[in-house]
Amino acid sequence: MNKKNIVLCLIISLSAINLSAQYNNLWIPDTLSGINFNLNLVDSFAQLRPGNQTITAGVNNKFWGPTLFFNKGDTVHMFVHSYLNDTTTIHWHGMHLPAVMDGGPHQVIPPGTIWQPYWKVANNASTYWYHPHLHEMTQEQMSKGLGGFIIVRDTQEAALALPRTYGVDDIPLALTSRRYDASNAFVTTNCSYGDYMLTNGTPNAQVSLPKQFVRLRILNAEIERSYNLGFSDNRTFYIISTDGGLLNTPVPVTRVLLAVGERIEIMVDFSNDLLGSSLDLKAYNGGFSLGFPGGEPATTGEFGSLLNNTTFSVLHINIIAATINPISSLPATLANNTYWTAANATVNRTVNVTNGNPNGPPFDFDNTPFVLSNINNTVILNTIEKWTITNNNVFGHTFHIHDVEFKIISRSPGTVAAYEDGWKDVLYLPIGSSATFVAKFDDYADSIHPFMYHCHFSNHEDGGMMGQFVVVNNPTAINEPQQAAKDFSLYPNPSADKLYISLNDPAEEVYYIRINNAVGRTIYMLPRPQFQNGIDISNLSAGVYFLQLTDEKTKITTTKKFVKE
Amino acid sequence: MKGKIFKSCFALIVIVSLIITGFVLQSFRYKTKSVIGNTISDFTLLNVNGKGISLKEYQKAKGFIIVFTCNHCPFAKLYTNRLNDLNTKFKALDVPLLAVNSMDTVIYEDESFDKMQQRVKSEKFNFPYLHDAKQTVGKNFGADHTPQAYVIWKENNEWKIKYSGAIDNNGEEPQKADPFIANAVNELLKNKKVTNPLTQSVGCKIFYRK
Numbered sequence: 110m111n112k113k114n115i116v117l118c119l120i121i122s123l124s125a126i127n128l129s130a131q132y133n134n135l136w137i138p139d140t141l142s143g144i145n146f147n148l149n150l151v152d153s154f155a156q157l158r159p160g161n162q163t164i165t166a167g168v169n170n171k172f173w174g175p176t177l178f179f180n181k182g183d184t185v186h187m188f189v190h191s192y193l194n195d196t197t198t199i200h201w202h203g204m205h206l207p208a209v210m211d212g213g214p215h216q217v218i219p220p221g222t223i224w225q226p227y228w229k230v231a232n233n234a235s236t237y238w239y240h241p242h243l244h245e246m247t248q249e250q251m252s253k254g255l256g257g258f259i260i261v262r263d264t265q266e267a268a269l270a271l272p273r274t275y276g277v278d279d280i281p282l283a284l285t286s287r288r289y290d291a292s293n294a295f296v297t298t299n300c301s302y303g304d305y306m307l308t309n310g311t312p313n314a315q316v317s318l319p320k321q322f323v324r325l326r327i328l329n330a331e332i333e334r335s336y337n338l339g340f341s342d343n344r345t346f347y348i349i350s351t352d353g354g355l356l357n358t359p360v361p362v363t364r365v366l367l368a369v370g371e372r373i374e375i376m377v378d379f380s381n382d383l384l385g386s387s388l389d390l391k392a393y394n395g396g397f398s399l400g401f402p403g404g405e406p407a408t409t410g411e412f413g414s415l416l417n418n419t420t421f422s423v424l425h426i427n428i429i430a431a432t433i434n435p436i437s438s439l440p441a442t443l444a445n446n447t448y449w450t451a452a453n454a455t456v457n458r459t460v461n462v463t464n465g466n467p468n469g470p471p472f473d474f475d476n477t478p479f480v481l482s483n484i485n486n487t488v489i490l491n492t493i494e495k496w497t498i499t500n501n502n503v504f505g506h507t508f509h510i511h512d513v514e515f516k517i518i519s520r521s522p523g524t525v526a527a528y529e530d531g532w533k534d535v536l537y538l539p540i541g542s543s544a545t546f547v548a549k550f551d552d553y554a555d556s557i558h559p560f561m562y563h564c565h566f567s568n569h570e571d572g573g574m575m576g577q578f579v580v581v582n583n584p585t586a587i588n589e590p591q592q593a594a595k596d597f598s599l600y601p602n603p604s605a606d607k608l609y610i611s612l613n614d615p616a617e618e619v620y621y622i623r624i625n626n627a628v629g630r631t632i633y634m635l636p637r638p639q640f641q642n643g644i645d646i647s648n649l650s651a652g653v654y655f656l657q658l659t660d661e662k663t664k665i666t667t668t669k670k671f672v673k674e
Numbered sequence: 675m676k677g678k679i680f681k682s683c684f685a686l687i688v689i690v691s692l693i694i695t696g697f698v699l700q701s702f703r704y705k706t707k708s709v710i711g712n713t714i715s716d717f718t719l720l721n722v723n724g725k726g727i728s729l730k731e732y733q734k735a736k737g738f739i740i741v742f743t744c745n746h747c748p749f750a751k752l753y754t755n756r757l758n759d760l761n762t763k764f765k766a767l768d769v770p771l772l773a774v775n776s777m778d779t780v781i782y783e784d785e786s787f788d789k790m791q792q793r794v795k796s797e798k799f800n801f802p803y804l805h806d807a808k809q810t811v812g813k814n815f816g817a818d819h820t821p822q823a824y825v826i827w828k829e830n831n832e833w834k835i836k837y838s839g840a841i842d843n844n845g846e847e848p849q850k851a852d853p854f855i856a857n858a859v860n861e862l863l864k865n866k867k868v869t870n871p872l873t874q875s876v877g878c879k880i881f882y883r884k
Contacts, residue, residue: 152878154749154845162845164749164876194747194782194878221783292843292874628780 132315132425135308137276138257139169142178148199150191150218150255157312158305161293166193166253168239172310174257176281177239179230181263186227191218196243197250201259202370203237203352203514203534204228208558208580209621209636211511214244214481215558216636224634231552232514233354233532234266236281236326236372244481244575248332248567249297252287254310256330266355269443272324272376272436280316280323282390283309283330284367284423286416301333301568302403302414308424315425318379321435324349325390326374329367333566334394334403334416335505335537336423339364340377341389347439350374353514353532355444360527364393368402368507368537370565373528376439382428390424392416400505400540402566446531448516449547454495458486460508460562460576462500462538471572472506472564478573479563486578490554498536499543506569508544509535511560512580515548535565554582557620557664594665597658603672607643610658618661627653637661649673709816710871714826714833717811719774719804722791727802729833732770737827737862739764739771739855741841742817745793746784747878750820752845754797760841760855761801769825769859771801776812776880777820809882822875825858825868836862839873 141147153171154162168174179185189199196219200212209216210226218224237259241250258281262273272278286303288296308314329336340346340363347359352372359376367373382388395418397404407413465472477485488494495518498508514532517525521543529536536544556579563575596613610619619640624633632649646654651673659666718728729738739760743750761771777785787805794803806812815824815835825837837858842851858868 152746152748156846160850161843161876162749164878192746195881220781290874292840292876294874294876630781630783 132313133311135280135282135314135316135424136173136311138173138281138309139175140178140275141175144183145186145188146177147188148174148190148257150189150193150197150199152192152194153254155254155310157287157307157310158289158293163289163293163295164253165295166250166255168255168257172254172307173283174239174255176258176260176275179232179259179261181230181232181234181261184227184229187225189218189224189226191220191222191224193220195246195250196220197246197255198242199224199239199255200242200511201226201237201239202509203232203235203372204259205231205512205514205552207553207637208512208555208560211558211560212239213242213511213559213561213577214575216634217243218634219631222631222634225638226636227639230261232261234261234263235350235352235354235532236260236328236374237352238283238328238330238372240330242561244479245571248571251330251567252295252297252332256283258283258326258328260326265444269355269440270436270438271349271440272322274432277432278319278321278323278436279326280318281309281326281328282424283328284336284392285330285332286334286414288414299411301412301566302417303332303334304415306416306421306423313425314423315427317427317429319435320379320382320384320428320431321437322376322378322380322439324374324376326350326372327367328372329369331369332568333369334414335366335368335401336392336403337364337366337394337397338423339391339393341391341422344377344388346375346377348373348528349376349443351529351531352534354446356528356531357444357446358442359439360530362528365528366537368505368535368565369567370507370509370535371533371537378439379426379428380431380435380437384428384430386428388426388428389422390426391420391422393420395419400503402505448518448532449493449549451495451518451545451547453493454547456488456492456494458494458496460496460498462498462502462506462564462574465503465569472502472504472569472574473572474562474574474576477576479575479577483577484559484579485576488550488578488580490580490582491549491551493547493549495545495547497543497545498538500538500540502540505537505539506574507535507565508538508562509565510548510562512553513548513550515546517544517546519545550580554580556581594663594667595660597667597669599656599669599671603674604646605674606645606647608646608656608671609643610640610656619658620661620664621657621659621666623657623659624649625655625657627655646673708872709835709838712835714814714835716833717814719806719811720787721802721804722787722794723802727772727804734768735770735828736768737825737836737859738833739769739859740815740824740826741771741773742776742812742815742820742822742824742880743773744775744777744782744785744820744878744880745789746782747820749845749877753821753841754799756841756848758798758800763856764859765801767859767863769863773799773801773803774806774811774817775803776806776809776817776882778809778881778883779807780883781881809880812880813882817875818880819875819877820880821877822880823855825855825862827862836868837871838875840875843873
């Protein structure tokens with residue numbers, strides 16, 4: 110190498126170091142709280158790297174969305190208005206709610222439509238999230254940035270001395286990465302991994318954290334990548350919460366594996382750090398064996414990435430002065446959870462990971478690719494079931510089930526790690542292993558709208574690695590003989606403000622109301638609407654509309670015309 | 675298919691990745707069937723002023739800048755001033771600009787003809803804004819995003835596509851952008867070959883009715 114080249118190399122490597130030190134302040138999502146939540150889904154663009162802007166989508170925002178604060182026991186009403194250029198769905202990940210409110214692949218929101226699900230928050234205090242779930246479009250829409258956190262609070266958690274000043278000592282972290290093409294557009298096909306980290310949508314993120322105990326709520330919002338998280342000085346930190354609630358006691362670790370869809374809340378003690386000092390939260394993803402999601406050594410191609418099989422920073426942390434009333438200790442006990450055991454289960458099910466081999470069909474369960482019209486399982490309401498998921502296949506996966514929080518009771522080989530020994534809705538299923546969980550399917554029966562179970566790698570889910578189940582009151586309900594449609598009338602008609610529904614049979618319950626305009630465009634999607642005080646139509650423009658009412662019991666739909674003045 | 679997975683052979687991946695290292699950048703680039711050189715037949719579309727417009731009406735035109743755009747796409751909206759400037763500059767040189775909206779108006783209420791008329795007024799378009807109600811023109815060009823630009827040029831009394839892709843390469847910061855369209859038209863006006871005939875358009879997807 111001649112002198113000129115050496116100098117050139119030096120300049121390049123120095124500028125590379127300089128570039129890597131260019132941190133951006135971590136974006137903390139805005140918050141929404143109360144019982145009514147307005148979420149506007151929008152196409153947008155963001156300056157994520159030098160040059161052209163990246164086409165994104167967000168919720169009330171350019172990328173990602175607001176953090177929703179729910180109180181356990183409240184009935185929350187969501188007003189999801191899609192201004193997107195495409196149909197979508199919004200799934201409330203981890204929430205226990207009626208299937209028709211769940212936002213899975215069946216609750217499709219067309220462009221321009223307002224979807225109004227609501228439910229009583231039954232989940233324990235923890236960190237949940239919302240994201241699109243439109244079949245075969247999930248990877249693309251999640252990659253664009255649609256999603257957000259849900260933080261549930263309850264009295265049990267509130268009674269503990271835990272950090273909970275959002276954005277100060279209680280920080281949400283959505284970890285993901287993206288690949289960009291030559292025009293700075295996200296690559297969303299034939300792409301399992303990103304090449305560049307985005308932490309809450311921030312490239313090269315840094316945050317200032319106070320010199321005290323801090324709580325990080327970490328979500329793996331990736332396509333496929335798992336994160337083996339730890340701090341750059343190998344300090345011990347404490348897992349306090351899993352997907353569905355607080356652990357009974359904090360679990361000390363120096364590393365924790367977080368797979369796609371999983372959340373953990375950790376407590377980390379910065380009280381002994383020097384003011385102005387820095388450290389990194391890193392993914393120690395090097396050295397894993399075959400099947401670890403993100404362990405492939407390739408740097409390019411469908412299964413390659415610049416971040417694969419390496420250690421990289423997910424958040425640079427700068428220590429600042431403590432707050433006025435800092436949390437200075439870790440509670441010894443957090444909760445008194447009692448979990449279902451295998452002995453409680455009256456139904457056993459098995460799910461096997463199949464296919465995904467070269468030149469064969471993509472990954473699926475039990476050799477049955479997902480079909481929207483095919484119900485794979487029927488669960489009787491209030492049953493406690495034991496599910497064993499087995500992966501004697503070619504790669505690791507995560508398994509997520511809707512409707513319930515479950516308890517992992519065993520793993521083979523090995524045992525259930527202490528940090529996942531709590532309520533979960535996603536589990537990591539390494540290659541050559543099986544996991545068994547127990548869950549109770551209570552409160553919500555619906556023979557029409559199913560819940561999903563799937564690999565949470567969105568490319569696998571889009572490829573058909575998903576199944577669905579209905580929860581029913583009793584097995585005969587599904588094949589009830591057809592009954593005559595029940596009649597209703599709308600008044601006043603025409604109406605300018607509110608539209609009232611008069612049911613001929615006062616005992617009738619309404620499953621769904623859909624309001625379409627004269628050309629058939631859906632304006633409102635109202636699952637199990639609370640229509641007794643009228644439906645607000647004041648925002649509709651004048652014209653002819655059609656109200657489709659679906660009966661709860663028979664699921665028969667009847668349509669009536671009305672005029673908006 | 676997206677879910678078609680092959681991960682079992684790491685050694686192979688390593689070897690293949692080493693072999694293809696030299697082609698890495700290429701694999702990231704936009705791959706599409708090139709439309710450059712395709713012939714575009716004349717069309718008649720309704721302009722926002724209520725009159726139909728065809729290419730043949732522009733008897734002096736050497737070529738056209740055809741831009742597929744729409745009302746609601748935030749990225750397309752960034753380009754209004756640039757489209758006005760392009761039309762001002764190149765219409766005088768007999769290369770007028772025509773904007774076409776091929777979005778599905780049944781699904782996207784914001785793309786209605788009424789809303790197109792409102793937008794032309796509020797944003798002072800100085801070029802025709804044509805409604806491709808049947809989406810045939812968009813399909814003929816192969817337009818897939820808004821904004822997506824084409825330059826077509828008259829050769830032997832036929833209209834040939836000479837450029838396809840983005841208007842430029844920076845939506846929000848025009849001063850930093852490489853003006854792809856202007857470069858292509860300037861080259862064509864000098865009877866030169868377009869140096870950079872194919873770029874990637876980014877923005878909102880155009881969904882076609884089947």
